[in-house]
Amino acid sequence: MSSTSAPVVALVGNPNCGKTALFNALTGSRQKVANYPGVTVEKKTGQLTTPSGRAVRVVDLPGTYSLRARSPDEEITRDVVLGRLASDVTPDLIVCVADASNLRLALRLVLELKQVGRPVLLSLNMMDIARKRGIEIDFAKLAAALGVPVVSSVAVRRGGTDALLAELDRLLGRGVAGGASDWRAPDARALRDAQREADRLLKLAIRSEGRLDPGTARADAILLHPVAGIVILLAILFVMFQAVFAWAQPLMDLISNGFTWFGALVGSAPLPEILRSFLKDGVIAGVGSVVVFLPQIVILFFFILLLEDLGYMARAAFLMDKIMGGAGLHGRAFIPLLSSFACAIPGIMATRVIDDRRDRLTTILVAPLMTCSARIPVYTLIISAFIPNREVWGFAGLQGLVMFGLYASGIVGALAVSFVAKRVFWRSNAGEPFMLELPDYKIPQIKSLAIGIWARALAFLKRAGTTILSMMILIWVLASFPPAPEGATEPAIDYSLAAMIGHAIEPVTKPLGFNWQINVALIPGMAAREVAVGALGTIYSIDGGEEAADKIGQVLAGQWSLATALALLAWYIFAPQCASTLAVIRRETGSWKWMAVTFFYMLALAYAAALLVFQVAVALGAG
Known part of the structure; x- marks a missing residue:
């Protein structure tokens, strides 16, 4: 058993198998997020209680296709599973989470996990989608052939985890043992044998292979259209930035009034003048002027998480592949760059999915140009102060349009920098074609969405x-x-x-x-x-x-002056003002050189953009 009193269950699975949704369904609000020791790979742990009342610790490990590990996050998954990581999350039981509608890769992973020497339970997740597509799975045959228990789960339905919890209760009640494993990476012959075995299991267990989801096919005919799809993507982004202003304002006013009241209360308190100034002018005025933008950041993340849960993000990457390819970026760069709209740090870390080193490095260099949520307070303060709150074209808010323009400027800047880097600094032949699996559309789970926000x-x-x-x-x-x-x-x-x-x-x-x-x-x-x-x-x-x-x-x-305000907005589009991002660039590239290159090229772009905007604005009479 693990070093703690409660047994530890690790969730392992391929990317996009619904593992995190299952983790959220099992643990709810009883979870915490940190980093593994020594690396900036997210560690999510939570607590659940089985039907018999047994307390269990659950660890949501980064997605992986194999224990051979080709990236830092996959290495973490491998080391935790094998008990090699010096931490308190050594698993007593491994739950392999599989997308029931796409079992081939999951079966290979299960066969690898069996070799580890720990108890394994296979959870066929998203069974609702599999049944909708007409896929029929013989659970008894699959369990007998694999030699491990097999249960179904639907993370987004009430009662969808009951079978999994009952099986956890049964297995943990028998007693399990952890400890380090003597697993060794398979050679080429063993990998071929594992693939043949996975294919055999698939033919044995699948009674009906099903069909494509007709709703997904109809939606993709529109959303992936080369013209209509791009228009719809831009419309979604437009609505998102309009909402950042329109929806957030009442809550922002409420927070602002609260800090104003608190500041006035402290300002009238019988305290020494220096202490009163520190609390009112330093703490309350300073922190309050940032916290007031929390509603806008929540709205931005709401849209991002909603689109991810819907299954639209992969479609957006597909649509942007041709545009990004013309600028020298690999199609796989879209997801890291889109993640950078929230924060450049996870965006930079997400570049690990790009195999070619130069493509990956180019994406890392331009990721900080995406308008992250940390820029929202600056943009909102200046836009609210200098841009009139009025409608244009009869339906669009001018302030939201300016915000949209700032985001668009960051994107254009990133594409331009990528274009120059690929064609001036390292010319290379076209890379591998962009291969992307498009998942079925899913109705987002409100609980999972709320936990993420x-x-x-x-x-x-x-x-x-x-x-x-x-x-x-x-x-x-x-x-x-x-x-x-x-x-x-x-x-x-x-x-x-x-x-x-x-x-x-x-x-x-x-x-x-x-x-x-x-x-x-x-x-x-x-x-x-x-x-x-x-x-x-x-x-x-x-x-x-x-x-x-x-x-x-x-x-x-x-x-x-208006010219100064516009120049500061231009500065913030490009300026490298985030020490944490620079530190992650240093760690991900393994070089101080690329951190320095990022800092100085962004600083030069910021100065040039602010200078141009200010001088042009003054010339036009905005000085």
Whole structure:
């Protein structure tokens, strides 16, 4: 048994087999996410209770096709299964999760798992889809031929995990034993034999091979059309960015009013002036100016997770293959780049699915140009302050259109950089053709969707309470000390360290229209992009008092020109302002060189874009 009192069950399966949905159905909210020691591969563990009342720990391992492991995340799965990883997740029982409508690859994996020497249970997931397609599986024959128990599961249906839980109860009640395994990677002959055995099992167990889902076929005739499909994809993205503004505003107002009330309460408290300023101007004004954008980030993740659960993401990758190929990107780069809209870090890690090293490196270099959720607070603050909230064309919000344009600019920039990299720095012949399995469309599970959104909201709030809070404290210290000398006629902040730093940088940023306050905000923004919003909130609240803290957008509109605001938006499209992303690039490429290349090429692009936008805007009278 494992080192802990509760037995450990590991979920192992091919990508897109519904394993994570099953994990969510089994554990619900009783789960936590961390990283495995020494690597940035996500570790998801949870708790479940069997029908007999037995407590069980469940580990959701990264998807894999084999224990031979060709990527870091597959290596984690192999090492956990074999008991080689120095952690507390050594499994007592392995549940191999298989897509019941596509068993061939799963059977090969089951045969490998049997050689490990641990108890194995095969769970045929998504049985509802298999039955809908007319696929009939003889469970008894398959279990007898494999020599392992076989059960069905439907992660998205009430009661769909009952058979699995009952079998877990039975197997764990018999007692299981963990420990390290002496498994060895199979040679070429063994792999051929395993494939032949999987084919034999498939013919033995499948009574009816079924048919293509007619609904999926009809939908794909429209959604994968070379013209209509692209139009629909752009329409979906357009609606998503409109919703980021329209749907989020009431909740944003509620959060903003809450922080305003809290700041006023602290401001009137009988505390020493320095402590009152620290709490009100540093902590509340700084962190509150970032947390207020949580509704927008939740809406963005809602759309991304919804499209993933529907099965549309693979179609979007298929549609974009030709466009991306013209820019020198492999079709498999679409999913990593799309993931980067949420955060570049998982997007960069997702490039492991790209086999060719140069294609993978190109994707890593351009992934940070995708507009991640950390840019949303900056974009929203500036757009709300300088772009009128009115409709154009009778149905579209102007602010949402500007946001859409910023996202589009990041995409165009990424394609342009990829085009130059592939044709100037490393010319190569066309790579392997883009092969992609398109899953059936599925109705998203509300529970699984809610868990995914909740986890990402908590991650954002954790970031606000750690990285952003620490940066806000630093900004407050820099903006508050040293105090103004007696008899000073200028605002106190003009004598601070922050003002000194901002003015020192001004000769470099003056051609961009940036003032010293912007300069100060850009520096801690290197830790996390959204820190810049909190930094501006802290600086202007100290400079202008409580009114500035409450209405930071109005303060910016009164002190910045439109040209400056547009230049800052252009800067943020390209600027490399995320230390965590740069660190992941260093780890994934194994080289400081590519981290430095990414930083300096993005910095050069940001400066050039901001300079061009500011000078053109001034020439057009927006200065």
